[in-house]
Amino acid sequence: MQILRETNLEGLKLAQKIGKEKVLKILEKKGLVGRGGAGFPIAKKWKLALDTKANERYLICNADEGEPGTFKDKFILKNNSETMIEGMLIACYVLEVKKAFIYLRGEYDYLREELEEKIKEVIGKSGMNVSIDIVRGAGAYICGEETAIMQSIMGYRGQAMYKPPYPTVSGLWGKPTVLNNVETLTNVPQALLYDDWNPNYRLFSISGDVNHPGVYEWELGVKMSTILDSVKPKEKLKAMSFGCFGGIMPVDIKAKISQDSICKENCQHGAYSIIFIGEKHNIVDINLSIAKFYTFESCGKCTPCREGTVRLLNILKKIRDGGCNDEDLEMLKELAQHIQDTSLCGLGQSCGNHILTGLKNFKEDYTRCLKK
């Protein structure tokens, strides 16, 4: 796997030798983009922070992956955290950062002690005068959102804030702040150091009704048949859900997993988490499970998300219990769209996608539940 290649501080040494301008040029030329889902070019983000005049800048490594069905950052933290820390040190060098943070989700607290050791070891070997502190998350999915994570680090409730200002202009304690996730930062030294580094490899978290769930590395555009050959479905598959916010679509053996092909079904690839769903399951149950997640994780700041997620859940429960008719389905669709259109942050803006795509692609599962 490309992501497991070790760089043994050679990436950092190269960066220090060629200087920050050249590092940015190489990262731009090689096409390293963020792995959190939005795909923002890393060189562009770093430049934005550098262009903001300040006496201090901060770096946050976002290790708060909480999207249901996603566990690829945990895989890196367990298997190649040294390279991720080296990526952070390169970012610290380029951005002139003295103080960096790893926001480690509370559910991964059992990885903390080993990570602390690795941080000490890598910083010691590098000889750099920087600190990397672990911030211990405490079970709030919203803290993976860039403004909420900063609120949380600064000691407030992790609620999303209005943008602009963007973190690269005014982030932690009003200073320019760069946020990159675990997978992105691990790719930094690898992209710098290796000529054959491929920008199109992505980590896929595969789970659900398959015999070989786990973390896989494939190139964008990978054929569904290749994926299925590796993960071995337990039974005939009916659907695949892209995490929670990406939406649900039928499994098409001929399809290729690329942004274009997924978009046709109104889905988004997100962090490339695929939950395969077997034929015996009703999509209404899956939607209900995802709706519970959104209701539970809404930070409560904006009304559409705070109130809307509860209403969506209630309608879904009523549908599952056979108490609904066609009009309720229309209401569900309208409400889901309305919440997406009017919510403040990415959580609310995506919370209806699984329902909208579920209704579009698996209408028969819904109609089967309706009042006779």
Add this chain to the structure above:
Amino acid sequence: MDDKILLNILHEVQDKNGYLSEKNLKEISVKHQIPISRLYGVATFHTMFKIKKQGKYIIELCGSPSCLLNNAREIENFLEKELGIEIGDTTKDKMFSVYKTSCIGCCDEAPAMLVNGCPYTKLSVKRIKEILKELRKNANS
């Protein structure tokens, strides 16, 4: 306030005390010069901070779709029956508190749960029985 990270302060106190009591929050407030209202706000925002006394073991069952597809419901029903409590409650002997939580990132080894932060995966009714027996044994030794 000083520059210590509040989440880490709260975790450290909870690690020692098992939960964040009113007394704990008052002490943190004085020591770090943070209004108690803000401490309470942050503590109650995060599901992993508890402001009420908990059982010796906090069980957090994963509620992700991946676990649901792998018989998590059966595990949930069995745990409730075996412990004689519902999700969100603590057993009378103060041994177990059981919660349902969002995805814990063990989808490739579903169904899964955390017990005091440690992951237990590939759960089955048989395995749950063994885990509970082991935990009870450890608590009494």
